[in-house]
Amino acid sequence: MAKIISDVVCPFCGTLCDDLEVKVSDDGKELLEVYNACVIGTEKFLHSQAEDRLTVPQMQDEEGNSKDVSVDDAVEYTAQMLCNAKKPLMYGWSSTNCEAQSVGHEIAELVGAVVDNTATVCHGTTLIALQDVGVPSCTLGEVKNRADRIVFWGCNPAHAHPRHMSRYSIFPRGFFTGKGHKARKMVVVDPRSTDTAKMADLHMQIEQGRDYELLSALRVAVRGNPLPETVAGIPRETIQEVAETLKSGRFVIIFFGMGVTQSLSKNHNIDMAISLTRDLNDYTKAAIMPMRGHYNVTGSGQVLGWQFGYPFCVDLSRGFARYNPGDSTSNDLLRRGEVDAIFVLGSDPGAHFPISSVKKIAKLPSVCVDPHITPTSAVCKLHMPVAFVGVEEGGCAYRMDNVPIETRKVIDAPEGVLSDEEFLKRVLTRVKEIKGVA
Amino acid sequence: MEAGKEKPAYTKACGIIEMDDADFKRLGAWRNTNVRVTSEYGSVVVKAIQTTQGPHPGLAFIPMGPWANMVISPNTYSTGMPTFKGVPVKVEVAEDEPVLNSLELVRKACKGEI
Ligand code: SF4
Numbered sequence: 001m002a003k004i005i006s007d008v009v010c011p012f013c014g015t016l017c018d019d020l021e022v023k024v025s026d027d028g029k030e031l032l033e034v035y036n037a038c039v040i041g042t043e044k045f046l047h048s049q050a051e052d053r054l055t056v057p058q059m060q061d062e063e064g065n066s067k068d069v070s071v072d073d074a075v076e077y078t079a080q081m082l083c084n085a086k087k088p089l090m091y092g093w094s095s096t097n098c099e100a101q102s103v104g105h106e107i108a109e110l111v112g113a114v115v116d117n118t119a120t121v122c123h124g125t126t127l128i129a130l131q132d133v134g135v136p137s138c139t140l141g142e143v144k145n146r147a148d149r150i151v152f153w154g155c156n157p158a159h160a161h162p163r164h165m166s167r168y169s170i171f172p173r174g175f176f177t178g179k180g181h182k183a184r185k186m187v188v189v190d191p192r193s194t195d196t197a198k199m200a201d202l203h204m205q206i207e208q209g210r211d212y213e214l215l216s217a218l219r220v221a222v223r224g225n226p227l228p229e230t231v232a233g234i235p236r237e238t239i240q241e242v243a244e245t246l247k248s249g250r251f252v253i254i255f256f257g258m259g260v261t262q263s264l265s266k267n268h269n270i271d272m273a274i275s276l277t278r279d280l281n282d283y284t285k286a287a288i289m290p291m292r293g294h295y296n297v298t299g300s301g302q303v304l305g306w307q308f309g310y311p312f313c314v315d316l317s318r319g320f321a322r323y324n325p326g327d328s329t330s331n332d333l334l335r336r337g338e339v340d341a342i343f344v345l346g347s348d349p350g351a352h353f354p355i356s357s358v359k360k361i362a363k364l365p366s367v368c369v370d371p372h373i374t375p376t377s378a379v380c381k382l383h384m385p386v387a388f389v390g391v392e393e394g395g396c397a398y399r400m401d402n403v404p405i406e407t408r409k410v411i412d413a414p415e416g417v418l419s420d421e422e423f424l425k426r427v428l429t430r431v432k433e434i435k436g437v438a
Numbered sequence: 439m440e441a442g443k444e445k446p447a448y449t450k451a452c453g454i455i456e457m458d459d460a461d462f463k464r465l466g467a468w469r470n471t472n473v474r475v476t477s478e479y480g481s482v483v484v485k486a487i488q489t490t491q492g493p494h495p496g497l498a499f500i501p502m503g504p505w506a507n508m509v510i511s512p513n514t515y516s517t518g519m520p521t522f523k524g525v526p527v528k529v530e531v532a533e534d535e536p537v538l539n540s541l542e543l544v545r546k547a548c549k550g551e552i
Binding site for chain 2: 050121124156192209259326332335378
C-alpha cells in the first residue's frame with residue numbers, strides 16, 4: 001500500500017501550483033506518482049527518483065576529469081574559495097527556498113560578495129522599470145475572481161506555465177467570473193503564432209522587437225487619438241479594437257514575459273506597459289504582472305529586498321549594499337572580468353548566459369550547487385549535489401504575484417545528500433572560522 | 439528540462455532552430471537538416487526544423503539554452519540583461535557537422551575547441 005500526500009506545492013515554475021497529490025511508498029523513500037501537475041512539474045518530481053542521480057560531490061582537475069570528494073572537502077573548498085576571493089559572485093538562488101537564500105546572504109556579507117539572481121537574465125529589466133514608474137499589480141486570486149480582459153504580452157504560458165491559464169487566468173470560474181473563459185477576452189501579443197496565441201480572441205503578430213511602439217500606439221488608441229495606418233506591423237483598426245476591448249472590460253490584467261524583457265528596448269518596454277496599465281485605470285480597473293519563471297525567483301527578490309533593500313545584483317564587496325544594474329549585474333561583471341570566483345546555487349548560467357560569460361566562469365575557481373548535472377556543473381571546478389527543494393525539503397517560496405507559499409517535503413533525500421540550507425550553514429560556519437568571527 | 443540537461447531530449451528540444459517553410463526554400467534545404475547559424479557574436483550547429491508556432495517568414499527561433507547562447511548578443515546596455523532576442527543571423531546548410539549535446543558544447547566552447 002502506498003500513501004497519498006495531498007496539497008503538495010510544485011517547485012518548478014512561478015505558478016507554484018499548490019494542489020498536487022503525490023503517491024509515495026510506505027517507507028516514504030520512493031516517489032511513485034504525481035497527480036494534477038503539468039508535464040514539466042511531474043518531470044521535476046520524477047527526476048528526483050532517477051537512478052543515475054549524482055549523490056557524491058565531484059571535483060574537476062585541470063583536464064576536466066572529475067573525481068569523488070567528501071562533503072567535508074566540498075565545504076572546505078567552497079569556504080576557502082569565497083574567503084580568498086576579492087570579489088566573488090554568488091549567483092542563482094531561484095530554485096531554492098527563502099531559508100537557504102537567507103543563509104547565502106549571510107555568507108555573502110561576510111566575504112564581500114556580489115549576490116545576483118536569475119532575474120538578471122529574466123525579469124531584471126522589469127525590476128528596473130518598477131523602480132522607475134511603480135506598478136499597479138494584484139494577486140492571481142484577484143485575476144481568477146475578477147479579470148475579464150487578459151493580455152499575454154511576449155509570453156507563452158501554454159508551454160512555460162502550463163497550468164496558469166486553467167488555474168488563474170483564462171478558464172476558472174471565479175466569484176465575479178462565473179462564466180469562466182466564455183466571459184473573458186484573451187489578447188496575445190507575440191511575433192510568433194504560439195500555442196497561446198492560437199487560443200486568443202485577438203492575436204497581434206507584432207514585428208519582432210517593436211513592442212515599445214505598439215505599447216505606445218495602444219496608449220494613443222486608449223485615449224482615442226489618431227494613429228498611423230500601421231504600427232509594428234499591426235493595422236490601425238486592430239490596435240483600436242484591442243484598445244476598445246480592454247477599455248470595455250471590468251478588470252484588465254496584462255501578463256508579460258521574456259518577449260518584452262529580453263528584446264532590445266528592455267526596461268523601456270516595461271515602462272511603457274506599466275504606463276498603459278496606468279492609463280487604462282482611467283477607464284476601468286487594470287493591473288500588470290510579470291510571468292516569473294523559476295518557482296522562487298520572486299522569493300529571492302523578496303529576501304534580498306528586506307535584507308539589503310534591492311531585488312537583485314546586490315554588491316556587498318565594499319561592506320555595504322550597492323545596487324547598480326549594468327555594473328553589479330552578473331553578465332557585466334563577468335564580461336569585464338571583475339569577479340574572481342563563482343558560486344552558483346539553484347540556477348544554470350552555463351545554459352542561460354551568453355557563451356562569452358560562460359567562458360569566464362570556466363576559467364575561475366567555481367562551485368555549482370545543484371541536484372542536476374547541467375552545463376554549469378560541467379564547467380565548474382566543484383559540483384555539490386543537493387536535495388530537491390519542494391520534493392525532499394520544504395521551505396518558503398514566493399509565487400509570481402508575491403504570495404509566499406510553504407512548500408512541502410514529500411520524501412527523504414538519498415542518504416548523505418544535504419539540502420541547500422544545510423550545505424550553506426556548514427559553509428557559513430567554516431567561513432566564520434576562517435574570518436575569525438564568532 | 440527537468441529530466442536532465444545531459445540527456446538527448448534536451449538537445450532535441452533546444453539544439454534546434456525553428457524556421458518557416460518559405461525560409462527552408464530560400465535556404466535550399468530539407469527540413470531536419472543540420473545547419474550552421476552564425477551571428478556577429480558566434481556560431482553554432484543546430485538542427486533546422488519546421489516551425490511549430492508559425493508562420494513567421496524571415497524570423498527564426500532557437501529556444502533558450504546553450505545553443506542559442508552561442509550566437510546571441512551579450513550586450514546589456516547597462517541593464518544587466520544580455521540581448522537575447524532580435525539578433526541578426528546567417529543560416530547555412532551544414533549536413534556533415536554534428537549537433538553537440540549541451541555539456542560537450544559548453545565544455546568545448548570554453549576550451550576554445552569550437
Ligand atoms: S504550471 Fe508550473 S507550478 Fe503548476 S504544475 Fe506546471 S510547472 Fe508546476
